Amino acid sequence: MNDLTMTPAAGQQGQATGRDVILSAHDVAKTYQMGRVEVKVLKGASIELATGEWLSILGSSGSGKSTLLHLLGGLDQADEGGGGIRYRQQEITGFNSRQLNTYRNLSVGFVFQFYHLLPELTVMENTVLPAMVARGRLKWYRDRAEITERARELLSQFGLDHRLEHRPRELSGGERQRTAIARALVNQPSILLADEPTGNLDASTGGEILDLIKQQHEQGLSIIMVTHDSTIASQADRQVHLVDGIVQ
Amino acid sequence: MYQALLANRYLTSRIIPLIAVAAVALCVALVIIVVSVMTGFLDMLKSSGKTLMGDVIVGYPVRGIPHYERLIDEINGLSTAAVASPLIDSYGLLRMPYPEGDDKEVVTVQVWGIQPESFAGVTGMADSIYWKELSEQEAATARDDDFRRRIKPGMLGDSLTLTDPVTGRRGALMGIHVSIVNDRQQDGSYEPKFDHWWLPGGHEVTLTLVPISSKGSISEPRDRTFPIINEFHTGVYQIDKSRIMIPLEDAQHLLRLEEAIKYDTSGELDENGRPPVIGTSPARATKILVRAADGVTPDELLADVRMAYERFWMKVAAEDGVMEVPPSRELVTMLTWEQQLRDLIGPVEKERELMRILFSIIYLVCAGLVLSIFWAIVYEKTRDIGILRSVGASRLGILWIFLRYGMVIGILGSILGVGLAYLVVSNINEIHDAIGQDAPTWSWVAMYSFGLAAAIGMLVSITRSRVLYAIILGLVAISLGGVAFALQQHVGTVIWDPAVYYFSTLPSQLDFFTVIITMIGAIVFSILGAAVPAAKAADTDPVKALRYE
Numbered sequence: 113m114n115d116l117t118m119t120p121a122a123g124q125q126g127q128a129t130g131r132d133v134i135l136s137a138h139d140v141a142k143t144y145q146m147g148r149v150e151v152k153v154l155k156g157a158s159i160e161l162a163t164g165e166w167l168s169i170l171g172s173s174g175s176g177k178s179t180l181l182h183l184l185g186g187l188d189q190a191d192e193g194g195g196g197i198r199y200r201q202q203e204i205t206g207f208n209s210r211q212l213n214t215y216r217n218l219s220v221g222f223v224f225q226f227y228h229l230l231p232e233l234t235v236m237e238n239t240v241l242p243a244m245v246a247r248g249r250l251k252w253y254r255d256r257a258e259i260t261e262r263a264r265e266l267l268s269q270f271g272l273d274h275r276l277e278h279r280p281r282e283l284s285g286g287e288r289q290r291t292a293i294a295r296a297l298v299n300q301p302s303i304l305l306a307d308e309p310t311g312n313l314d315a316s317t318g319g320e321i322l323d324l325i326k327q328q329h330e331q332g333l334s335i336i337m338v339t340h341d342s343t344i345a346s347q348a349d350r351q352v353h354l355v356d357g358i359v360q
Numbered sequence: 361m362y363q364a365l366l367a368n369r370y371l372t373s374r375i376i377p378l379i380a381v382a383a384v385a386l387c388v389a390l391v392i393i394v395v396s397v398m399t400g401f402l403d404m405l406k407s408s409g410k411t412l413m414g415d416v417i418v419g420y421p422v423r424g425i426p427h428y429e430r431l432i433d434e435i436n437g438l439s440t441a442a443v444a445s446p447l448i449d450s451y452g453l454l455r456m457p458y459p460e461g462d463d464k465e466v467v468t469v470q471v472w473g474i475q476p477e478s479f480a481g482v483t484g485m486a487d488s489i490y491w492k493e494l495s496e497q498e499a500a501t502a503r504d505d506d507f508r509r510r511i512k513p514g515m516l517g518d519s520l521t522l523t524d525p526v527t528g529r530r531g532a533l534m535g536i537h538v539s540i541v542n543d544r545q546q547d548g549s550y551e552p553k554f555d556h557w558w559l560p561g562g563h564e565v566t567l568t569l570v571p572i573s574s575k576g577s578i579s580e581p582r583d584r585t586f587p588i589i590n591e592f593h594t595g596v597y598q599i600d601k602s603r604i605m606i607p608l609e610d611a612q613h614l615l616r617l618e619e620a621i622k623y624d625t626s627g628e629l630d631e632n633g634r635p636p637v638i639g640t641s642p643a644r645a646t647k648i649l650v651r652a653a654d655g656v657t658p659d660e661l662l663a664d665v666r667m668a669y670e671r672f673w674m675k676v677a678a679e680d681g682v683m684e685v686p687p688s689r690e691l692v693t694m695l696t697w698e699q700q701l702r703d704l705i706g707p708v709e710k711e712r713e714l715m716r717i718l719f720s721i722i723y724l725v726c727a728g729l730v731l732s733i734f735w736a737i738v739y740e741k742t743r744d745i746g747i748l749r750s751v752g753a754s755r756l757g758i759l760w761i762f763l764r765y766g767m768v769i770g771i772l773g774s775i776l777g778v779g780l781a782y783l784v785v786s787n788i789n790e791i792h793d794a795i796g797q798d799a800p801t802w803s804w805v806a807m808y809s810f811g812l813a814a815a816i817g818m819l820v821s822i823t824r825s826r827v828l829y830a831i832i833l834g835l836v837a838i839s840l841g842g843v844a845f846a847l848q849q850h851v852g853t854v855i856w857d858p859a860v861y862y863f864s865t866l867p868s869q870l871d872f873f874t875v876i877i878t879m880i881g882a883i884v885f886s887i888l889g890a891a892v893p894a895a896k897a898a899d900t901d902p903v904k905a906l907r908y909e
Contacts, residue, residue: 179903187750188903209754217752228747228906232369242751244362252361295751 134334135184135303136160139195141357142179142188153179155357156194161303166325166335168345171354177338178307180354184336185220185305186212200302217246221296225308227288229280229295236276239263239294246299259298266294270324286317293324297333304328306337310344322347362748363757367765370741376733377769380886383729384773385780387722388882392781394719395874397788398712400867405708408596409701411484414445414649415658416665417700419693422572424448424617424644426684427676431648432478434672440656440664443481446645448473448611454604455566456539458557469538469604471569473611476522482651485605488592489519490536490550491560507551507558516560517589522607524587530607532565532586535600536593548789550593559588567606571616582614608645617644622683639683658696666694723885726773730766730889738762738893745897746905755898762897766890770883777882778875788866799847807844811837 142154153176161167171177182188183197186204190197196205204215216222221242229238243259244252267273270290280288289309296304306325310318322344329335329349337348345351353360371377418425425431428446435444449472456465480486493511494502502508517524517531524531536542541557542550552558559565568583586606594600612618619642623635630636652661669689677685686692698705738745745758784791814837821830 182903185750187906188901213752213754215752216750222750224750224906228743228750230366230744230747232366232373237365241362241748244365245748245751245753245757247361249361249364 132163133160133198134163135197135199135336137180137184137190137195137197140180140183140190140197141194142176142183143191153357154183154190157354157357157359158195159184159352159359161334161336163302164329164332164334165350166329166337166348168348168351169336169338169354169359170340170342170345170351171338172340175354176357177340177354181305181307181336181338185222186215187222217242218299219301220303220305221299221301223289223292223296223304223306223309225311227280227285227292227312229288229291231280234277234279235267235272235283235291236260236263238280238291239267239298241295242299263294263298266297267291270294284317285313286320289313289317289321290324293321293328297328302334304333304335306335308339309337310341311339318344362753363761363764366744366761367768370737370761370765371768376737377765380730380733380769381773381776384726384770384882384886385776387726388774388777388878389780389784391719391722391878391881392778392870392874393784393788394715395712395878396781396785396869396871397867398708398715399871399874400869402705402708402712403869404595404867405701405705406698408594409697409705411487412594412596412599413697413700414482415652415656415697416650416662417693417695417697418648418650418665418669419449419646419695420687420691421449421646423574424646425648425686425692426642426644427672427682427686428643428645428648430676431669431672431686434668435648435650435665438661438664438668440653440661442651442653443478444648444650445475445478445482446608447479447647447649448608448615448617449646450569450611450615452567452569452614454538455568457559457563457565458541465540467538468602469567470599470602471567471611472603472605473608473615474522474605475608476520479605479649480520482649485592486520488594489533490591490593491516492519492590502549503545503547506549508549517587519590522589522605524589527587529587530610531589532567533589533605534559534565534591535603536591537597537601538604539591542591560590563588565604567604567614569611569614571614573616579616582616584610584614586610612643612645617646619643639681641683658698662694662696669694720881723881726882727885727889730769730886731892734762734766734890734893735896737765738897741897742900742905745900746902746907749900749902750906758900759894759898762890762894763887766887766894767883769890770886773886774879774882778870778879781875782870785870786868788868792866795853797852799850804844804847807840807847811840811844814840 137157137159139156139158140154141152141156144151144153157176157180159167159169159180169177169180179188183190186207190205196203198204199215199219204212207215222228230241233241240259240263243255243263247255264273264276267276267290270293272287272290272294275283275287275291280291283291289312293304293309304325309325310321313321325335325337326347335348337345339345342351418431432444432446435441449470452469452471454467454469456467458465474485476485491508491511493513494506494508499509514525519533522530522533536550539557539559541552541554541559543553544550555561557563564585564587566583566585568581570581571579573579592600592605609618619640621637622639622641624638625635627636650661650665652658666689669692673686673688676682748758814833818830818833818837821827821833
């Protein structure tokens with residue numbers, strides 16, 4: 113992994129210097145219609161993530177960093193006529209909705225600033241949710257024991273083994289975010305997409321979450337983290353700046 | 361799989377879906393109760409028609425069918441007929457034994473002259489006799505002070521021969537509502553309001569009938585006094601209110617339809633100064649009731665009875681010197697019991713269908729309720745939808761969560777609704793009787809007390825600045841106060857007037873077909889109601905949903 117790890121200065125214009133690029137965006141644009149006004153959020157952003165790399169996207173509020181993350185994660189569609197997004201040499205812009213669902217379910221894991229756990233489900237149920245989504249009823253019953261065990265290991269590793277049957281409202285912010293990370297990892301994705309994962313936490317708890325992400329990175333997980341905090345961004349292998357819809 | 365988990369959690373973790381379940385349950389119960397009662401009413405009408413008059417009725421009113429005994433022999437010879445019975449059907453005046461003094465009450469009655477043995481074979485008369493010793497099974501459930509417990513063997517006349525056991529006189533059977541003395545109790549039993557006016561206990565009535573001559577003019581009325589042998593309860597109010605049954609011979613006599621010597625009044629007198637006898641005029645019956653043999657339909661029997669009548673008529677008409685030829689087949693009405701009751705059954709059937717259609721609109725109400733409740737739920741769950749999409753859930757998967765949710769609400773609501781309908785329908789006579797009486801004092805006192813408790817709770821909530829609780833408790837207090845006031849003001853109202861609806865009790869059976877159709881309807885319309893919000897959920901843009909606060 114070391115030969116793929118970049119120093120912050122190594123990457124220019126969001127490009128990974130190593131060959132083994134797992135996810136890339138080339139000249140993507142995204143325009144939102146706000147009433148009668150068109151707002152161009154991304155104006156041809158390009159970025160590359162090498163396998164096993166931890167990349168931070170730094171940008172101020174409204175710079176389009178969350179939008180770029182959504183496009184990379186297949187949650188949103190880039191403008192037509194612009195560039196595309198490639199995952200392992202496949203153009204995800206051309207994916208049909210079924211392929212996109214599978215991509216979101218198996219290839220990437222999302223972590224959000226506001227945790228986004230389902231309030232009606234317990235910690236364990238929230239964690240195994242992506243695995244349930246991936247399977248029909250029969251397959252779920254077949255694999256349930258194995259998946260539950262994996263989730264239990266993850267949650268235990270994240271210090272949540274005493275919280276398995278608790279609802280999100282009974283957890284602290286840090287515990288909620290750890291649950292969200294466990295959920296993002298349960299299907300063993302290749303890439304973790306984290307959108308301000310510490311943005312809603314105090315410095316100490318935020319530090320714990322960063323340590324956890326670092327651990328995953330050390331185990332080989334590719335990570336893109338969006339943040340506006342350069343201190344946090346500096347934890348990554350490489351940082352890029354998104355200014356006014358363009359990666360600099 | 362996750363759809364089942366989420367639909368289940370959405371259902372159990374909040375109150376709104378429970379309101380939807382309650383709404384569906386009420387709609388389902390309403391439809392089932394109304395249609396079940398209508399269907400039960402129709403069934404009662406039909407089954408009572410069959411048991412009261414047999415399967416086929418041959419009729420020639422007023423003057424009756426002469427030589428009817430031969431017609432009965434002819435019909436009894438049919439393999440499709442079990443038994444036939446002659447009947448005289450007319451109207452008359454009945455002088456009741458009450459009140460004290462000479463100025464007795466007189467009522468108009470429908471008079472059936474019957475031949476008790478064969479009549480009991482055609483109809484369910486034996487079962488309808490009301491005053492008799494209770495069977496062991498009846499004795500176990502009847503009230504301790506049920507009047508019938510006082511009846512001892514030998515106390516009453518023989519209802520199947522219509523004779524008074526003491527005097528040997530022929531007597532009458534009366535519908536239970538003919539006498540105003542009989543009072544229907546809440547459990548459906550009857551009590552004489554005054555024991556000494558209990559009619560089978562040795563009272564007599566005088567029946568006056570008006571004979572009609574062959575020329576259609578009114579002859580001198582005839583009357584006869586009959587001891588009351590017993591009273592009958594068919595359940596059909598119109599019959600129980602107005603019918604009296606007397607022996608056939610008496611009815612024939614009172615209407616001048618009995619066998620009689622016929623004189624030639626146009627010619628000269630004989631040596632004794634009387635007109636010469638020219639023969640015997642045969643006895644007549646205005647109706648013949650026929651019961652079908654086992655496994656024979658009324659229509660099959662009717663076809664055979666028509667042919668039997670034809671044979672009977674040809675035989676009698678071909679005989680030399682026959683005094684009176686029966687009316688030809690075309691003049692005689694021959695109907696199955698259903699055709700006979702067509703005028704009564706037809707409108708009720710139409711009424712039921714109309715009810716079915718009108719109450720089907722309730723399904724739309726169901727769908728509307730589910731739609732609006734689900735709209736609110738989808739609105740509230742927008743962020744969940746975004747989260748699910750972010751972990752790879754498909755649009756169809758999201759759609760299915762809410763459709764499934766609607767289906768579960770439909771299933772739960774319809775099961776609860778059927779349970780509620782069952783409770784109401786099986787206790788409908790008790791409920792009806794309760795509405796027919798003033799509300800008991802304890803009921804409105806209790807309601808006022810609960811209302812007061814809620815009002816105090818509201819005041820406490822206001823002092824603690826709990827606005828939501830204060831408003832809810834305030835609404836509860838107002839509702840309970842309203843109910844209490846309504847109960848206090850309530851005076852007994854008889855909704856189901858037996859004089860209008862023919863029956864003295866309400867049907868209390870759930871109609872299975874209606875239950876199934878209504879359940880399916882409720883489930884389908886709940887799913888339809890959920891479909892629009894579910895589609896909205898499926899179409900939600902995941903990014904916007906995730907930003908949704």
